[in-house]
Amino acid sequence: MKNVDLVIIGGGPAGLAAAIAARKAGVQDLVILERDKEPGGILNQCIHNGFGLHTFKEELTGPEYAARFAEQARELGIPCKLNTMVMDLAADKTVTAMNREDGLFQLHPKAVVLAMGCRERPRGALNIPGYRPAGIYTAGTAQRLVNMEGYLPGRRVVILGSGDIGLIMARRMTLEGAKVLCVAELMPYSGGLKRNIVQCLDDFGIPLKLSHTVVDIQGKERVEGVTIARVENGKPVPGTEEHFDCDTLLLSCGLLPENELSRGAGVDLNPVTGGPAVNESLETSIPGVFAAGNVLHVHDLVDFVSEEASAAGAHAAAYILGGEQEADTRTLPVRCENGVRYTVPTTLRPACAGDTVTLRFRVANVYKNKKVAVYAGDTCIFSRKRPVLAPGEMETVLLKGDVLRAHADAAQLTVTLEEA
Numbered sequence: 495m496k497n498v499d500l501v502i503i504g505g506g507p508a509g510l511a512a513a514i515a516a517r518k519a520g521v522q523d524l525v526i527l528e529r530d531k532e533p534g535g536i537l538n539q540c541i542h543n544g545f546g547l548h549t550f551k552e553e554l555t556g557p558e559y560a561a562r563f564a565e566q567a568r569e570l571g572i573p574c575k576l577n578t579m580v581m582d583l584a585a586d587k588t589v590t591a592m593n594r595e596d597g598l599f600q601l602h603p604k605a606v607v608l609a610m611g612c613r614e615r616p617r618g619a620l621n622i623p624g625y626r627p628a629g630i631y632t633a634g635t636a637q638r639l640v641n642m643e644g645y646l647p648g649r650r651v652v653i654l655g656s657g658d659i660g661l662i663m664a665r666r667m668t669l670e671g672a673k674v675l676c677v678a679e680l681m682p683y684s685g686g687l688k689r690n691i692v693q694c695l696d697d698f699g700i701p702l703k704l705s706h707t708v709v710d711i712q713g714k715e716r717v718e719g720v721t722i723a724r725v726e727n728g729k730p731v732p733g734t735e736e737h738f739d740c741d742t743l744l745l746s747c748g749l750l751p752e753n754e755l756s757r758g759a760g761v762d763l764n765p766v767t768g769g770p771a772v773n774e775s776l777e778t779s780i781p782g783v784f785a786a787g788n789v790l791h792v793h794d795l796v797d798f799v800s801e802e803a804s805a806a807g808a809h810a811a812a813y814i815l816g817g818e819q820e821a822d823t824r825t826l827p828v829r830c831e832n833g834v835r836y837t838v839p840t841t842l843r844p845a846c847a848g849d850t851v852t853l854r855f856r857v858a859n860v861y862k863n864k865k866v867a868v869y870a871g872d873t874c875i876f877s878r879k880r881p882v883l884a885p886g887e888m889e890t891v892l893l894k895g896d897v898l899r900a901h902a903d904a905a906q907l908t909v910t911l912e913e914a
């Protein structure tokens with residue numbers, strides 16, 4: 495067992511940004527543990543552009559964006575153990591990991607940043623009837639096959655789910671010569687960004703069929719066709735079936751934060767996001783364990799992942815360098831109402847709020863002409879008009895620390911939507 499100051503689990507954009515921020519804040523003894531053979535996480539397979547508009551004010555590909563952070567981490571001398579799988583995180587923060595050089599080893603850090611990202615919802619979680627033939631992939635697996643391994647998974651493709659990865663793969667498969675017949679989406683709205691619907695579907699004439707789902711998959715050895723149908727009140731409507739001859743079905747039906755390690759350690763999870771419940775410092779229910787990026791809640795833009803993870807790294811550094819004192823201060827729960835599905839953080843300590851606290855959330859439906867309002871008890875402390883809110887786009891609210899401290903006696907904070 496080796497003592498270290500900080501262990502960062504995961505070397506994707508979140509882990510890299512957290513490590514860089516912690517090192518810049520003065521943490522010398524830190525290490526990133528990454529199971530893959532290179533840092534960068536899922537961005538290494540996202541070879542399209544559109545990354546970094548907020549952070550670098552330029553359009554980068556995923557690998558370019560990741561490389562900027564990996565390079566900075568290298569320049570700062572931050573050790574990153576690659577091909578290293580973290581097997582266990584204990585409640586006392588002991589990290590058990592394994593790789594070929596060190597075998598099984600344990601680290602006992604003062605603080606941990608969870609940055610394990612997320613995984614895709616597989617077919618098994620979707621209850622689609624039909625045989626189990628070859629030719630059914632999650633969109634992320636297809637993205638890896640095409641962009642990293644050089645294989646085209648199929649030539650005639652139906653995509654179920656209009657999350658961003660599904661939309662991006664509709665364009666990618668088309669550019670590689672496949673015919674994408676349609677994207678079917680269970681909900682009456684897309685789960686992806688508006689810009690991806692325009693650039694990946696509309697520009698290529700690929701139909702988006704909202705309120706539709708796959709009701710049958712034909713083919714025993716290989717997918718031979720897919721039947722979709724319109725959905726009302728959550729159920730397929732008989733007589734609305736539409737058949738597509740195809741050899742491939744791609745699934746883009748949601749991402750699940752990767753929290754087996756967090757669960758094992760006893761970290762409290764938010765049932766809505768599937769990620770840890772955190773306070774304003776992105777600290778989980780275990781003092782000294784912080785979380786950021788897709789392990790915390792699924793982000794739409796990687797720029798926000800980097801921003802959030804930098805904050806987690808800085809808070810972890812403050813925890814380590816401040817001598818692991820737990821702030822004995824009032825904690826307000828953050829509640830959501832009227833179409834706000836969740837918030838990160840879920841609790842907030844006004845005394846620890848600093849200059850500002852970033853509150854991120856998603857809405858449960860498409861709303862027009864609403865006002866996002868935040869109340870401390872009965873007092874409105876923030877309000878902003880929003881012409882359109884959609885579940886696919888993450889919302890961000892900045893709350894002023896002074897205002898929060900002035901309302902530290904409130905019973906709770908409430909984030910809600912009101913008529914504009």
Ligand SMILES: Cc1cc2nc3c(=O)[nH]c(=O)nc-3n(C[C@H](O)[C@H](O)[C@H](O)COP(=O)(O)OP(=O)(O)OC[C@H]3O[C@@H](n4cnc5c(N)ncnc54)[C@H](O)[C@@H]3O)c2cc1C
Pocket residue numbers: 503504505506507508509527528529530534535536537540545578579580581609610611612613614633634635637658659662749752755786787788789793794795796797799
């Ligand atoms: C398939 C897919 C495609 C995406 N495409 C886009 C896109 O086109 N545009 C966009 O803006 N966003 C995209 N995203 C969202 C993207 O995930 C985030 O923007 C960003 O990469 C999240 O960063 P992260 O560091 O939180 O997670 P990740 O990038 O997933 O990094 C997590 C890292 O943790 C490592 N890890 C996990 N568990 C362990 C363990 N036990 N031990 C050691 N290491 C571990 C993983 O190997 C990985 O490197 C995509 C996501 C997925 C899943």
